[in-house]
Amino acid sequence: MTPFESESGDGGVALAERAARRAIDDADVQPDSIDSVHVANMAAEAFEARTGIQNALCGALGIEGAVADRVENTSASGASAVLRGVDAIRTGRADRVLVVGVEIMSRSDRDDTTEIISRLVHDREYAQGVTLPSFAGLAADRYLDVYDADPDALAAVAVKNHRNALYNPFAQFQKRITREEARTSPPVAEPLRLYDCCPTSDGAAALVLDANEGPVRVAGIAGATGTHAVAERSDPLEIASVADAGARAMTAAGVDHDEIDVACIHDAFTILELLELEELGFVDRGTAWRATLDGQTDLDGDLPVNPGGGLKARGHPLGATGISQLVELVWQLRGDVPGDRDPVANAEVGLALNVAGFGNNAICTIVEGA
Amino acid sequence: MTPFESESGDGGVALAERAARRAIDDADVQPDSIDSVHVANMAAEAFEARTGIQNALCGALGIEGAVADRVENTSASGASAVLRGVDAIRTGRADRVLVVGVEIMSRSDRDDTTEIISRLVHDREYAQGVTLPSFAGLAADRYLDVYDADPDALAAVAVKNHRNALYNPFAQFQKRITREEARTSPPVAEPLRLYDCCPTSDGAAALVLDANEGPVRVAGIAGATGTHAVAERSDPLEIASVADAGARAMTAAGVDHDEIDVACIHDAFTILELLELEELGFVDRGTAWRATLDGQTDLDGDLPVNPGGGLKARGHPLGATGISQLVELVWQLRGDVPGDRDPVANAEVGLALNVAGFGNNAICTIVEGA
Numbered sequence: 001m002t003p004f005e006s007e008s009g010d011g012g013v014a015l016a017e018r019a020a021r022r023a024i025d026d027a028d029v030q031p032d033s034i035d036s037v038h039v040a041n042m043a044a045e046a047f048e049a050r051t052g053i054q055n056a057l058c059g060a061l062g063i064e065g066a067v068a069d070r071v072e073n074t075s076a077s078g079a080s081a082v083l084r085g086v087d088a089i090r091t092g093r094a095d096r097v098l099v100v101g102v103e104i105m106s107r108s109d110r111d112d113t114t115e116i117i118s119r120l121v122h123d124r125e126y127a128q129g130v131t132l133p134s135f136a137g138l139a140a141d142r143y144l145d146v147y148d149a150d151p152d153a154l155a156a157v158a159v160k161n162h163r164n165a166l167y168n169p170f171a172q173f174q175k176r177i178t179r180e181e182a183r184t185s186p187p188v189a190e191p192l193r194l195y196d197c198c199p200t201s202d203g204a205a206a207l208v209l210d211a212n213e214g215p216v217r218v219a220g221i222a223g224a225t226g227t228h229a230v231a232e233r234s235d236p237l238e239i240a241s242v243a244d245a246g247a248r249a250m251t252a253a254g255v256d257h258d259e260i261d262v263a264c265i266h267d268a269f270t271i272l273e274l275l276e277l278e279e280l281g282f283v284d285r286g287t288a289w290r291a292t293l294d295g296q297t298d299l300d301g302d303l304p305v306n307p308g309g310g311l312k313a314r315g316h317p318l319g320a321t322g323i324s325q326l327v328e329l330v331w332q333l334r335g336d337v338p339g340d341r342d343p344v345a346n347a348e349v350g351l352a353l354n355v356a357g358f359g360n361n362a363i364c365t366i367v368e369g370a
Numbered sequence: 371m372t373p374f375e376s377e378s379g380d381g382g383v384a385l386a387e388r389a390a391r392r393a394i395d396d397a398d399v400q401p402d403s404i405d406s407v408h409v410a411n412m413a414a415e416a417f418e419a420r421t422g423i424q425n426a427l428c429g430a431l432g433i434e435g436a437v438a439d440r441v442e443n444t445s446a447s448g449a450s451a452v453l454r455g456v457d458a459i460r461t462g463r464a465d466r467v468l469v470v471g472v473e474i475m476s477r478s479d480r481d482d483t484t485e486i487i488s489r490l491v492h493d494r495e496y497a498q499g500v501t502l503p504s505f506a507g508l509a510a511d512r513y514l515d516v517y518d519a520d521p522d523a524l525a526a527v528a529v530k531n532h533r534n535a536l537y538n539p540f541a542q543f544q545k546r547i548t549r550e551e552a553r554t555s556p557p558v559a560e561p562l563r564l565y566d567c568c569p570t571s572d573g574a575a576a577l578v579l580d581a582n583e584g585p586v587r588v589a590g591i592a593g594a595t596g597t598h599a600v601a602e603r604s605d606p607l608e609i610a611s612v613a614d615a616g617a618r619a620m621t622a623a624g625v626d627h628d629e630i631d632v633a634c635i636h637d638a639f640t641i642l643e644l645l646e647l648e649e650l651g652f653v654d655r656g657t658a659w660r661a662t663l664d665g666q667t668d669l670d671g672d673l674p675v676n677p678g679g680g681l682k683a684r685g686h687p688l689g690a691t692g693i694s695q696l697v698e699l700v701w702q703l704r705g706d707v708p709g710d711r712d713p714v715a716n717a718e719v720g721l722a723l724n725v726a727g728f729g730n731n732a733i734c735t736i737v738e739g740a
Contacts, residue, residue, distance in 0.1 A: 052489075055598050068595045069443040069450040077439075093460075225436050357425055
């Protein structure tokens with residue numbers, strides 16, 4: 001992957017090419033041996049006034065004669081492109097697939113960027129001014145109330161993920177924060193504050209998928225849509241897409257929760273990390289806040305969550321995020337993590353969760369070390 | 371599909387839903403039996419300031435728990451989404467797939483729309499001001515010169531495709547034109563004139579793909595990238611992506627040229643219909659102009675091409691086009707074509723060709739009647 005940054009100075013094709021070349025070098029393959037190329041990107045038309053990144057990328061890499069397309073699934077575009085690549089291999093039509101996620105969020109007008117992201121939700125909810133931060137704030141408020149949860153748990157998620165990113169050279173923020181700083185940062189959608197929210201980012205990440213056995217295996221991958229309108233959910237704290245995708249991926253992989261050693265989940269807002277831990281079934285409903293305060297999701301806890309810093313601190317270049325989660329898991333499972341940090345001890349099975357919108361779609365991937 | 375129009379009055383999600391419901395009704399299936407949804411769209415971020423159409427569409431159709439994503443491959447997004455859906459079925463993970471293509475080109479500022487489309491080409495070529503119409507004009511000029519071709523052949527393509535659309539209630543133009551009108555229409559990129567170019571359009575088209583046998587079978591589908599920069603091609607009249615995708619699809623389907631009864635190919639410019647007939651191997655290089663003037667591609671010719679009017683007269687709502695080609699072929703192979711027109715006699719095998727950019731990527735699909 002490339003370092004995630006608030007402003008990279010490069011365009012999307014250049015960043016995608018850089019990440020792709022790193023993945024190709026790491027896999028030690030020749031570009032012209034790749035027969036399927038899938039680029040994850042949410043909104044280059046709006047952010048960079050361009051489409052067809054996949055074709056420009058193939059041109060830059062000298063790949064001819066491949067199947068190539070772009071996959072968009074808002075903030076879950078990355079994992080959707082991986083699923084697309086896995087499907088290509090599983091049909092037998094591709095032997096080697098390049099999946100690249102990229103987003104440039106620094107070059108567009110800030111109001112336009114906000115508008116594009118705001119339009120992810122249901123039209124009726126958009127019309128009422130409910131944005132993703134609003135939904136997250138409403139959910140956090142209700143969560144704290146219903147489960148009588150300690151609001152420090154939200155800050156604890158932010159502090160943990162910032163701590164995990166501290167020595168990750170690919171993270172946008174390498175800055176330690178305290179709970180006090182998180183709690184007193186400017187309000188965004190109360191109870192959520194600035195440090196409860198991921199940033200906007202530029203960045204790219206890439207994977208080479210191969211029909212033959214490699215150091216890490218995709219053991220299961222599954223996607224699921226939920227209700228598009230949050231108002232249609234019987235309980236606004238439930239995210240059915242996450243529960244469905246998680247259960248399916250674990251069934252496909254044939255693994256139970258206690259076999260999963262490390263997880264990269266979609267902490268676009270701190271409250272989401274709590275809700276997703278519950279929806280995935282790692283903890284009982286209404287208890288993720290306590291598990292977090294108890295340190296269970298710390299690097300040395302029962303289930304280290306977001307060891308690379310998560311969306312919160314590694315950054316969230318939309319189309320690249322789902323792929324960067326898997327890049328982090330590959331590093332963890334190979335036991336060789338860039339930067340001055342240690343891999344999670346003896347990690348053999350990892351889980352990645354990439355979520356679109358406010359949970360209208362989710363993709364869960366289980367990977368296993370060799 | 372929906373009628374293709376210069377301005378539909380609806381947004382992309384509404385049009386996509388309408389086309390999807392027609393396909394679902396036609397297939398006589400329940401929406402909740404669909405387990406994979408793939409939306410083809412080129413640039414809704416730019417044209418409608420929205421992403422995630424697939425999730426809004428699933429919400430509108432009441433589809434929950436499905437895999438859903440959007441596929442973008444510029445003007446070949448439609449066929450790329452079909453390939454994505456076919457892959458989903460071929461892996462065994464999906465039994466029933468909904469593929470919907472949609473584009474709304476009427477709501478964005480005309481200059482912005484032109485800019486997005488202009489950026490499809492290589493950055494260096496874009497920087498020199500070479501747009502898709504310029505490439506087409508240069509190719510047409512060279513074609514006429516190299517093969518000493520009668521320029522009337524270009525007008526003949528336009529006249530034929532307009533004639534084919536005359537009684538197609540889904541076509542944007544139901545207007546007969548003469549060669550004289552085509553030849554004397556305003557110049558766009560000489561020798562190409564207004565009637566040599568497809569319009570911008572609003573529209574949607576949809577297909578239900580099923581793991582079980584239906585009235586029409588996807589016998590082969592294949593994609594291939596070519597060189598992104600046209601300047602890198604040894605001969606600017608060659609489109610390697612089309613030749614590769616066509617040969618692979620025909621090999622996969624196990625059919626020869628003479629078994630193909632009807633074709634829908636990518637006539638974004640009249641010259642492309644000629645070049646593609648040659649690249650696909652239906653006629654020898656440099657002879658498509660004569661075959662066209664001889665009426666071989668007419669409805670009653672050896673190989674009827676673009677019986678629904680093609681991009682030229684049916685319209686070209688970018689993401690919907692590749693799917694509308696297959697909708698037309700399904701009608702043809704079922705022998706039941708909407709409107710006051712007759713299907714091609716005894717059509718059993720059809721070919722669709724959808725092309726991205728100026729041939730940096732192409733997807734060819736072969737379908738067979740039951």
